[in-house]
Amino acid sequence: VELRRRLSVLDQKRAQGAKGMDKVEVVIIGGGYGGVELALNLLERLGGRETCSVTLIHRGSQVLQYATEYNRKIGTDRLGAAGIEVRTDTSVVEINAIDDDEKSTGGGSWPRCTIKLATKEGEESSISADLLLWTAGATPTNDGKGVLNSVLPRDGNGRIITGDLLRVKNSExxxxxxxxxxxxxxxxxxxxxxxxxxAPVVAWNVHATLINKIRGEKKSASKDTVKLLPFNYLDLGEMMTLGNDDATITGLGGLFELSGAGASILRRLVYAARMPTPRQGVTAALESTSRRLRTSSRAQGNRKKSPRKVIQWK
Ligand SMILES: Cc1cc2nc3c(=O)[nH]c(=O)nc-3n(C[C@H](O)[C@H](O)[C@H](O)COP(=O)(O)OP(=O)(O)OC[C@H]3O[C@@H](n4cnc5c(N)ncnc54)[C@H](O)[C@@H]3O)c2cc1C
Incomplete structure (x- = not known):
């Protein structure tokens, strides 16, 4: 919601010809799925590289490090083709608002910022941004709130430890x-x-636990215990959006690979089909189609508004 609000502020400022808005600077921190999807979709949403520059900062040595090899390659190729600057092995050291920057007042209702960066080798640099997006996650502080307040055993990242029955360790x-x-x-x-x-494994295991408890309490009832089920993950593949008409998909353990416009349509259909109810599936399909049409017409509008190349007839 906040991103949508900021994008519409930027649209208004650009329509008014506000100072410094001819090229919007976007910086995205984190080169995982979310960061790469955002980088490509935002560049497209903001009119392409003529009117927007996108920089992707990633701490690891390659973006999409947990993606399948095919999706990583397609994603990396698309970032390069789109002209997105990718800085790997780079971490954020500090972020500061630039309150007195003249572009800030023209840029919207929030200040621009500078981001101080450091490479793995310790080389420092700074970049500025009209829009900064953080997709690198957050480590919860152990402040005793939410799940961190629980007595359940947790790992170093605050995740509750379970066994393969998805039952919390040392708990019945x-x-x-x-x-x-x-x-x-x-x-x-x-x-x-x-x-x-x-979800269905946990639902069954909760049901089985309750049945077993009831049977244990009622002496006359059947003493047969209901077996709890182990969780076995079936990797169905992964899909990523790389723009309005572009996506990459791998499935069936790498036997199926598809990218481009066909993958984009298939991705939308799979999302609709995976919705829990048919009604939600229809809503998802209709919404994604209308969003696609809106984005296409906005992109056409942007193209019309951009200054035409002057042709020298002589
Ligand atoms: C930008 C983004 C893009 C993603 N894209 C994909 C994708 O393409 N494919 C994919 O498979 N996954 C994707 N994911 C990951 C996916 O969204 C999560 O893995 C998934 O939602 C996890 O489900 P969950 O039920 O564990 O947690 P959540 O979906 O986060 O649900 C937890 C719910 O618990 C509520 N809650 C939290 N604390 C409390 C409390 N104390 N009391 C009551 N309620 C509470 C929260 O408000 C929330 O509604 C994406 C995630 C992000 C952020």
């Missing part, structure tokens, strides 16, 4: 799933795909 009747849990030593990816596959 507490289960944990999704991003906040860790079911094995090498954690599953923090994705919706994992959380959605874990």
């Amino acid at each position: 009747n507490a289960f944990s799933l999704g991003d906040c849990s860790r079911a094995r030593k090498v954690p599953y990816a923090a994705t919706a795909q994992v959380a959605m596959q874990q």
